[in-house]
Amino acid sequence: MSGDGGAVGSAAGPVTATAAAYDARAAEYVAHLGALEQMAGEDRTLITRWRDAIRGPMLDVGCGPGHWTALLAAGGREVLGVDVSAEMISSARVRWETPKFRRADAEGLPVPTASRGGVLAWYSLIHLPPERLPTGLAEISRVLAPGGSLLLGFFRGEAGERFEHAVTPAWYWSPEMLEELLAEAGFAVEEGHARHDPGSRPHGAMVARRR
Incomplete structure (x- = not known):
């Protein structure tokens, strides 16, 4: 499997398919990518450094089995992890007494407007089709307080090109196109990161500030 953080999908069709795919392979995912x-x-x-600069509650979108959520919560920080997969959420709740976990998707986040200081979306928005990604980014923008920070992980490639992810279909994004979409959602990109490990797809990450 690829090293993504969990699963999110859209409100109709893709949510069901993505959730079902991750539910079916949750035990395998936890064994290979759950620590x-x-x-x-x-x-x-990167995630630890980003976490330490955040002020206020955080949200982990597409939290999977909760390992990144637990890292964000270290030291008693307030964090909520959300994922469309019921099996992933069940696993996270068993493995971690804190933080809290809830089943939800990126286009309907269960927190109030402007209530979060930071949002982590680590290789989870890759499962949103290109026509739905702006909605997901707008929803993340909604829940972030002005000045709040988004850390986004993705696979670099031809923008909007579909590929067969190990669990369920996903899409590549170029840093240039993501920066445009983030700007439309009210963000200013502050950092860009890239690496290409042998035998894996090119990785990318961006830190963006809510204007």
Whole structure:
């Protein structure tokens, strides 16, 4: 499997398909990608550094089995993890007493407007088709307070090109196109990161500030 953080999908059709695909392979996913020790060191460093700069509650969109959510919550920070997969949420709740976890998707986040200081969307929005990604970004923008920060992980490639992810179909994004879409949703990109590990797809990450 690829090293993504979890699953989100749209409100009709793709949510059901994405959730069902991750439900069916949840145990396998947790075994292969459910612990921080299995994640790339560069990712752990980036997410930890980003977390430490956040002020206020955080939201982990597409939290999967909750390992990144738990990292965000270290030190008693307030974090909610959401995912469309009921099996992923069940696994997260068993493995972690805190933080809290809830089943939800990126286009209907269960938190009030402007209530979050930071949102992590780590390789989860890759499952939103191109025509639905702006809606997901707008919803993340809605829940972030002005000045709040988004850390977004994705696979770099031809913008909007579909590929066969190990669990369920996903889409590549170019940094240039993502920056345009983020600007339309009210964000200013502050950092860009890229790496290409042997035998894997090109990785990308962006830190964007809610204007």
